[in-house]
Amino acid sequence: MNSFVDFNALNNIVRGLAVAKPSSGTLSGHAAGEPFDKAVYNELKKVYGDKIFRQYEHLNFLYRKHIDAISLDAKKKLFESPTVLFLLSRSDGATKKWSISNPFEEKQNDTADILAVDGHFFDLIDVKTRNIAKSAQPPNIISAYKLAQLCATMIDNAEYDNFTIDYFEVDWALEHEKLICKNTHHANLFKARPESLYINWAAAMQIQFHVVDCDQTFSEDREKWARDYLRHFVTEAERRASYMTETFVEPFKKYI
Amino acid sequence: MNSFVDFNALNNIVRGLAVAKPSSGTLSGHAAGEPFDKAVYNELKKVYGDKIFRQYEHLNFLYRKHIDAISLDAKKKLFESPTVLFLLSRSDGATKKWSISNPFEEKQNDTADILAVDGHFFDLIDVKTRNIAKSAQPPNIISAYKLAQLCATMIDNAEYDNFTIDYFEVDWALEHEKLICKNTHHANLFKARPESLYINWAAAMQIQFHVVDCDQTFSEDREKWARDYLRHFVTEAERRASYMTETFVEPFKKYI
Numbered sequence: 434m435n436s437f438v439d440f441n442a443l444n445n446i447v448r449g450l451a452v453a454k455p456s457s458g459t460l461s462g463h464a465a466g467e468p469f470d471k472a473v474y475n476e477l478k479k480v481y482g483d484k485i486f487r488q489y490e491h492l493n494f495l496y497r498k499h500i501d502a503i504s505l506d507a508k509k510k511l512f513e514s515p516t517v518l519f520l521l522s523r524s525d526g527a528t529k530k531w532s533i534s535n536p537f538e539e540k541q542n543d544t545a546d547i548l549a550v551d552g553h554f555f556d557l558i559d560v561k562t563r564n565i566a567k568s569a570q571p572p573n574i575i576s577a578y579k580l581a582q583l584c585a586t587m588i589d590n591a592e593y594d595n596f597t598i599d600y601f602e603v604d605w606a607l608e609h610e611k612l613i614c615k616n617t618h619h620a621n622l623f624k625a626r627p628e629s630l631y632i633n634w635a636a637a638m639q640i641q642f643h644v645v646d647c648d649q650t651f652s653e654d655r656e657k658w659a660r661d662y663l664r665h666f667v668t669e670a671e672r673r674a675s676y677m678t679e680t681f682v683e684p685f686k687k688y689i
Numbered sequence: 690m691n692s693f694v695d696f697n698a699l700n701n702i703v704r705g706l707a708v709a710k711p712s713s714g715t716l717s718g719h720a721a722g723e724p725f726d727k728a729v730y731n732e733l734k735k736v737y738g739d740k741i742f743r744q745y746e747h748l749n750f751l752y753r754k755h756i757d758a759i760s761l762d763a764k765k766k767l768f769e770s771p772t773v774l775f776l777l778s779r780s781d782g783a784t785k786k787w788s789i790s791n792p793f794e795e796k797q798n799d800t801a802d803i804l805a806v807d808g809h810f811f812d813l814i815d816v817k818t819r820n821i822a823k824s825a826q827p828p829n830i831i832s833a834y835k836l837a838q839l840c841a842t843m844i845d846n847a848e849y850d851n852f853t854i855d856y857f858e859v860d861w862a863l864e865h866e867k868l869i870c871k872n873t874h875h876a877n878l879f880k881a882r883p884e885s886l887y888i889n890w891a892a893a894m895q896i897q898f899h900v901v902d903c904d905q906t907f908s909e910d911r912e913k914w915a916r917d918y919l920r921h922f923v924t925e926a927e928r929r930a931s932y933m934t935e936t937f938v939e940p941f942k943k944y945i
Contacts, residue, residue, distance in 0.1 A: 581941055588944055637891045664945040670937035674930040681926035685837055688844055689920040 466562020722818020
């Protein structure tokens with residue numbers, strides 16, 4: 434199922450947008466792009482209103498709305514979906530500590546920067562920012578292992594239609610002490626052929642790509658995607674295990 | 690062979706030292722501690738003068754001093770040691786591009802922050818800074834694979850006495866808009882029992898430890914250390930390869 438968010442319209446809204454240069458001075462990586470993440474959130478809010486959340490905002494909203502769901506189990510049931518629970522919830526420990534006076538705060542390794550929610554449908558949107566003056570390695574997209582667990586959960590529960598995952602790339606340049614969005618790109622994770630996803634095992638098993646380069650030619654259903662991805666993940670894990678033996682074990686055996 | 694640097698004396702010199710708070714505003718990770726790396730370098734310079742270099746400074750010094758060593762091969766021979774060459778030199782590509790008017794600049798992934806050089810002896814010193822107000826993961830020390838290659842090179846060339854690797858931890862706190870060194874710790878890599886070294890395979894295969902927690906009870910010779918380390922590395926690589934198969938392959942096979 435596709436998101437209700439119109440990413441073509443979002444492209445037009447965000448291109449040309451200017452944000453203040455962060456005061457930190459260095460324009461490296463995470464800190465530099467962050468204002469654009471917030472800017473995209475604000476633009477989506479203007480169009481879709483209370484359907485747009487930060488991930489932690491939605492968790493706080495859900496637990497506040499159902500304040501009678503006190504136990505961990507009761508809180509988990511609020512998600513009404515094992516896949517969405519897996520993608521959005523915090524750890525059991527953190528969830529047990531939640532209260533109205535101790536709500537969740539933003540966490541850098543939350544799955545999504547932005548959640549677009551319509552009834553029981555969730556679009557997890559991750560904003561990737563890119564300084565066009567520098568050539569950078571493709572960014573971390575999602576843990577390949579987490580995605581494998583997600584695919585298994587989808588298949589186990591036959592849940593294929595209640596969520597999607599979108600990536601939105603903001604290409605920016607520094608001009609007159611402002612960051613200007615020069616271009617944007619959108620990709621949906623489940624439109625990428627699973628075999629095209631690069632897994633960087635040494636970088637916390639992260640799938641990495643620039644959104645602009647992400648394959649978008651997969652046209653079959655979500656169950657097929659999940660099974661194709663799991664085949665790809667298993668094949669790559671086996672390949673990596675063999676590579677480790679060849680590279681880190683065999684050449685050094687003669688010394689020991 | 691131990692370094693000529695007196696780390697006990699260095700502890701006394703650096704403890705209590707104050708440096709200006711970096712202007713970046715955030716006091717996270719790398720940027721915050723950097724002034725202390727420079728401060729330690731300056732203090733060592735005061736005591737040991739022209740025996741102290743930044744790694745890139747030494748390379749520039751060596752290549753300038755032997756300006757007749759033009760070819761890549763000739764430049765490599767200047768190190769007079771395969772192990773030191775392996776530890777200190779830049780890539781072949783970068784070395785070919787070196788010239789008096791295009792010298793090396795500091796590079797974040799150089800092996801050492803500071804080099805203490807006496808004749809043909811090299812001490813690679815890495816300064817690790819730590820904000821005592823925060824509990825942080827142990828920092829990256831050195832690539833476990835690079836260290837395995839180093840040990841193999843040492844054994845292949847029977848070179849055990851011409852270099853060592855030291856780590857110097859600066860524990861700091863923010864007080865009155867200054868960073869104050871509250872404590873320091875020193876550890877020598879080759880005094881750590883090799884089996885005690887933790888390898889984080891998912892974090893670029895980095896060995897990780899807090900200097901203060903580093904085992905320092907190994908008392909046998911460097912060849913024994915190298916062979917013990919290679920046994921540890923191979924055992925851990927085999928263990929990781931098995932773990933990958935158990936965790937990333939077996940549970941998902943039923944879906945494909």
